[in-house]
Amino acid sequence: MIPYIVYSCICIFLIILKTSVLTNIALFNNFYDILLPVVLYLGLFRPFSQGLPLIFFYGFCMDSITGGPFGFYVLVYFLLFIAMRGTIQFVHVRSFLLKPFIVFAGVLIENLIFFVLLILFHRNQMVSGAFLHSASIQLLWAAITGPFLLIMIDYIQSRFSNWFE
Amino acid sequence: MVFAIAGAFFVFCSVILISVSDKHPDATEGISSVPISIISPFQDAVTGSITFISGIWRHYFDLVSTAKENDALKKMLSQAVEKKNQCVEIELSNQRLRKFLDFQKTRMFQTVSAEVIGKDPSPWSKTVIIDKGQSDGIRKGCPVVVPEGITGQVVSVSTYYSKVLLIIDRNSAIDALVQRSRARGIIRGMSSEECTFHYVLRKNDIRVGDEVVSSGIDGVYPKGLRIGYVSGVIRRNSGMFQEVDVTPHVDFEKLEEVIVFITPAEYEFEMP
Numbered sequence: 001m002i003p004y005i006v007y008s009c010i011c012i013f014l015i016i017l018k019t020s021v022l023t024n025i026a027l028f029n030n031f032y033d034i035l036l037p038v039v040l041y042l043g044l045f046r047p048f049s050q051g052l053p054l055i056f057f058y059g060f061c062m063d064s065i066t067g068g069p070f071g072f073y074v075l076v077y078f079l080l081f082i083a084m085r086g087t088i089q090f091v092h093v094r095s096f097l098l099k100p101f102i103v104f105a106g107v108l109i110e111n112l113i114f115f116v117l118l119i120l121f122h123r124n125q126m127v128s129g130a131f132l133h134s135a136s137i138q139l140l141w142a143a144i145t146g147p148f149l150l151i152m153i154d155y156i157q158s159r160f161s162n163w164f165e
Numbered sequence: 166m167v168f169a170i171a172g173a174f175f176v177f178c179s180v181i182l183i184s185v186s187d188k189h190p191d192a193t194e195g196i197s198s199v200p201i202s203i204i205s206p207f208q209d210a211v212t213g214s215i216t217f218i219s220g221i222w223r224h225y226f227d228l229v230s231t232a233k234e235n236d237a238l239k240k241m242l243s244q245a246v247e248k249k250n251q252c253v254e255i256e257l258s259n260q261r262l263r264k265f266l267d268f269q270k271t272r273m274f275q276t277v278s279a280e281v282i283g284k285d286p287s288p289w290s291k292t293v294i295i296d297k298g299q300s301d302g303i304r305k306g307c308p309v310v311v312p313e314g315i316t317g318q319v320v321s322v323s324t325y326y327s328k329v330l331l332i333i334d335r336n337s338a339i340d341a342l343v344q345r346s347r348a349r350g351i352i353r354g355m356s357s358e359e360c361t362f363h364y365v366l367r368k369n370d371i372r373v374g375d376e377v378v379s380s381g382i383d384g385v386y387p388k389g390l391r392i393g394y395v396s397g398v399i400r401r402n403s404g405m406f407q408e409v410d411v412t413p414h415v416d417f418e419k420l421e422e423v424i425v426f427i428t429p430a431e432y433e434f435e436m437p
Contacts, residue, residue: 015204019283019294020211026418030288063193064200066285067292067320067330070193071182078179082172114289121187130357134288 003046006160007054010038010153011061019065030137032107035062037149039077040106043084044093045154055081069121076113080106103146104139111135198323201294205326208283209296216421274387275427277301281420282326289356291334293317295423298325306385308426314391314414315339315379316423327425331417332392333360340383341392343369344376352377352392352411360393362409369407371398377411387426 014034022028035058042051059074066073091098115131186193279295297303299322307319309329317337321328330337333354341352341362348369350362365371375395381388397410 012204012207015286016207016211016283018286019204020208021215023284023286024215029418033287035286061200061204062286064197065204065283065294066287067290067328067334067336068287069183070186070197071179073287075176075179075183078172078175117183121184130355131289134356138288 002160003050004054006156007038007042008057010156011035011054011058014038015061015065030134030141032103032138032142033062033073033110035077036080036106036110036142037103037146038153039080040084040102041150041153041157043081044088044102045157048085051081069117072114072117076110079113080109083109099150100143100147102150104142107138107142107146111138198321201321201326201328202323205282205294205296205323208294209326212280212282275302277303277425277427278422279303279327279425280422290336291331291354291356291417292320293329293331293420293423295327295329295425296325297425298323298327300324302427303327303425304427308386308390309423310390310426311415311420311423313416314393315386316415316417316420318385319425329423332413332415333358333417338383339386339392340380341377342380343371343395344378345372346370346375349380350409358412358417359396360411360413362395362411363406365407365409367400367405367407371395371407371409373398 018031018034022031022034039055039058042054055077056074059077062073062077063070087093093099093102118131182193277297279297279301281293282296283294285292295309303319303322305319305322309316309318315332317329317331317334319327320330331354332339332352333356335354335356337352337354339352340349342349343365346369348365348371350365352360353363354360362371362377373395377392377395379386379388379390379392391414393411393413395409396412397408399408401407
């Protein structure tokens with residue numbers, strides 16, 4: 001039960017950080033989805049039975065807070081979670097060579113899914129330059145900060161494991 | 166195998182859900198207000214703390230420019246008082262003329278001021294959370310404005326908090342007209358800092374710098390509220406419509422307080 005509470009608190013903390021703090025700083029205007037590293041971490045390093053309910057909870061919270069169509073984040077997080085479960089069958093994700101690319105790949109996939117859904121449901125709307133600009137800045141941020149966030153989550157996880165196990 | 170089938174079924178259901186909620190956002194309003202009710206008090210506390218700290222900075226450490234600013238503001242105040250007197254005169258003459266023409270009295274709106282406590286965490290949608298909800302009389306669909314112009318409309322309400330869809334979101338649409346030439350069209354957001362003015366006929370005269378205001382026809386925004394100014398016009402050789410870009414007057418990056426119009430239940434008519 002403890003891990004669920006800890007990860008739920010992390011979720012609420014990150015949403016508040018993004019919505020009330022980072023959005024007020026111009027530098028972070030196009031920062032990527034801050035819950036994404038946690039979703040990827042759950043997919044890569046936590047048991048399937050523990051990660052799945054949490055990513056549904058994360059998706060539900062994000063879908064409720066954002067103004068986009070309901071279900072988008074649940075779908076994206078589920079697909080990324082499944083993709084990460086598949087990835088660990090073939091590659092050694094703890095490798096220092098791969099860590100910098102995990103969040104980058106996650107942000108890229110998330111943007112691609114959004115792009116596909118935009119084309120599917122809003123055919124009359126052109127994909128504006130603003131979308132491409134936003135996506136490229138998100139990828140840049142993911143490349144710079146992604147590995148550090150993964151290391152931080154790993155550290156928090158190991159501390160809690162030491163305390164409660 | 167079972168997991169693969171369950172996963173595929175889930176993806177299928179999610180796409181259906183996205184499609185339905187995209188067309189009918191009301192369908193998921195009930196369940197989506199629950200997380201807002203849980204998260205918004207924390208957002209309120211964090212935003213309040215940030216405002217408090219930045220307020221201390223502004224009020225106690227930034228006194229150097231205050232005297233100069235005070236002088237400038239006094240000058241502006243005297244100009245504003247003069248302007249207000251003129252406006253009162255115009256209002257009185259307007260009332261007389263309306264009475265004379267037996268016009269229907271314009272809608273009287275009650276307003277509620279609210280503070281923005283959170284912005285959208287998604288980079289693709291543009292909404293904000295405000296610290297007023299059903300208990301303050303806010304209902305879904307209420308227009309939200311700031312002194313500079315239209316900000317958006319309430320799309321989701323919980324007891325003490327509401328979600329506002331900004332006019333720059335790609336799901337937003339406002340029936341609008343150009344103040345000078347009265348050309349009509351629909352203002353749509355692009356999820357960037359600009360909007361586009363759709364369905365403006367090619368024959369209509371629109372120039373860069375023209376003021377765009379709400380037409381009042383959509384039944385959401387009162388007539389005559391400022392939206393933005395025309396920042397670009399492309400009139401192609403073929404096609405019925407012209408492509409018009411509109412830059413909103415509101416700076417959505419610096420949105421802190423807003424005014425919510427609580428729509429009255431009925432019109433008030435003046436007796437002849």
